[in-house]
Amino acid sequence: MKIGCPTEIKPQEFRVGMTPDAAREAVLRGHEVVIQQGAGLGAGFTDEDYVSAGAAILDTAEEIFATADMIVKVKEPQAVERKMLRENQLLFTYLHLAPDPEQTKDLLESGCTAIAYETVTDDRGGLPLLAPMSEVAGRLAPQVGAYTLQKANGGRGVLMGGVPGVAPAKVVVIGGGVVGTHAAKIAAGMGADVTILDRSLTRLKYLDDVFGRSFKNQYSTAGATAELVRDADMVIGAVLVPGAAAPKLVSRAQLSEMKPGAVLVDVAIDQGGCFETSKATTHADPIYEVDGIMHYCVANMPGAVARTSTQALGNATLPFMLNLANKGWRQACEDDPHLLNGLNVHAGQLTYYAVGEALGLDVLSPKLALKQ
Numbered sequence: 212m213k214i215g216c217p218t219e220i221k222p223q224e225f226r227v228g229m230t231p232d233a234a235r236e237a238v239l240r241g242h243e244v245v246i247q248q249g250a251g252l253g254a255g256f257t258d259e260d261y262v263s264a265g266a267a268i269l270d271t272a273e274e275i276f277a278t279a280d281m282i283v284k285v286k287e288p289q290a291v292e293r294k295m296l297r298e299n300q301l302l303f304t305y306l307h308l309a310p311d312p313e314q315t316k317d318l319l320e321s322g323c324t325a326i327a328y329e330t331v332t333d334d335r336g337g338l339p340l341l342a343p344m345s346e347v348a349g350r351l352a353p354q355v356g357a358y359t360l361q362k363a364n365g366g367r368g369v370l371m372g373g374v375p376g377v378a379p380a381k382v383v384v385i386g387g388g389v390v391g392t393h394a395a396k397i398a399a400g401m402g403a404d405v406t407i408l409d410r411s412l413t414r415l416k417y418l419d420d421v422f423g424r425s426f427k428n429q430y431s432t433a434g435a436t437a438e439l440v441r442d443a444d445m446v447i448g449a450v451l452v453p454g455a456a457a458p459k460l461v462s463r464a465q466l467s468e469m470k471p472g473a474v475l476v477d478v479a480i481d482q483g484g485c486f487e488t489s490k491a492t493t494h495a496d497p498i499y500e501v502d503g504i505m506h507y508c509v510a511n512m513p514g515a516v517a518r519t520s521t522q523a524l525g526n527a528t529l530p531f532m533l534n535l536a537n538k539g540w541r542q543a544c545e546d547d548p549h550l551l552n553g554l555n556v557h558a559g560q561l562t563y564y565a566v567g568e569a570l571g572l573d574v575l576s577p578k579l580a581l582k583q
């Protein structure tokens with residue numbers, strides 16, 4: 212198979228879909244790998260690194276999209292990229308279609324087959340291709356939140372860990388999955404007073420067993436959330452209902468009850484955000500204010516630490532990418548129901564129920580898509 216990896220073009224996105232190591236693994240299995248010139252530079256990989264791994268370098272994205280059987284990326288294809296996708300071409304990347312009707316329409320029109328990293332599953336109920344970026348975004352959230360809390364950045368001027376004689380910042384993390392757990396670990400490590408909310412008791416029990424007293428946890432109800440948010444210096448939004456738009460858990464009206472200069476970090480923004488006032492921002496202009504509350508809502512947070520993120524994502528996608536290349540998408544998905552769960556679009560039809568529900572579109576069963 213010919214595998215193509217273009218340069219990411221989303222603003223301030225420095226990750227790349229394939230590392231030189233991933234390219235080498237594909238070449239060793241007899242595949243042809245084409246990388247867009249300079250695609251790896253943002254993550255610290257030169258064209259020479261890819262050539263040493265056996266890949267070929269092409270000058271433009273047009274050439275990559277025109278020749279590759281499978282496109283491996285990081286972020287959802289942008290409008291100009293969607294125009295280059297072809298019928299029968301396989302796209303393997305993050306998509307986040309539920310909050311994105313325009314992208315969905317373009318992918319359906321392209322006739323491509325699209326497997327979304329964020330809906331591939333594993334046999335422990337996890338999301339193995341979302342997890343590495345959730346780890347990164349979770350660990351980044353208190354870091355960017357702490358910066359936003361600084362007075363000059365619009366925040367309350369509160370130090371995460373406080374100092375002897377002065378209380379630390381109160382951090383509330385809504386959602387105790389991968390993002391939330393990593394966020395809580397780092398925030399607690401910075402000395403903050405941290406509480407995680409989740410609506411899964413099993414998850415809360417796990418957090419309690421593993422993390423003991425380093426942070427508190429509470430069952431997520433509207434009442435508990437409102438009370439904690441009112442008193443918080445920083446709220447980190449980390450919920451997920453897989454494939455679906457994020458539930459709105461903090462309303463605009465609640466902002467007026469919060470402390471002026473408190474910070475909301477909405478990591479769940481790539482699924483539409485879990486605060487009513489969230490709108491996606493970029494690394495170039497990440498922070499905005501609503502009713503005196505600072506919002507950080509960057510939809511591709513891991514791009515800020517592109518090298519760490521590219522390596523972490525590459526480790527997770529590699530076995531799936533190799534299976535897709537070795538067997539073709541149909542056989543690979545037939546053999547692995549977890550990979551089939553990643554199928555979101557095939558030949559003009561949606562194949563993921565939660566996306567169909569969010570966008571009011573018909574869905575073809577993924578199992579039937581395998582036959583088409």
Ligand SMILES: NC(=O)C1=CN([C@@H]2O[C@H](COP(=O)(O)OP(=O)(O)OC[C@H]3O[C@@H](n4cnc5c(N)ncnc54)[C@H](O)[C@@H]3O)[C@@H](O)[C@H]2O)C=CC1
Binds near residue numbers: 344512
């Ligand atoms: N902005 C960015 O750059 C990035 C965003 N993300 C996003 O972060 C979000 C979280 O991802 P993960 O932690 O990997 O998901 P996860 O599935 O590991 O955890 C989500 C948690 O939310 C909980 N939850 C669901 N509804 C809830 C509610 N109403 N109240 C409290 N808890 C609730 C679930 O029980 C689960 O424990 C996703 O939307 C993901 O796409 C992930 C990585 C990067």
Ligand SMILES: CC(=O)C(=O)O
Binds near residue numbers: 510
């Ligand atoms: C998860 C995701 O969308 C990202 O890492 O950008």
Ligand SMILES: [Mg+2]
Binds near residue numbers: 305307511
């Ligand atoms: Mg994202």
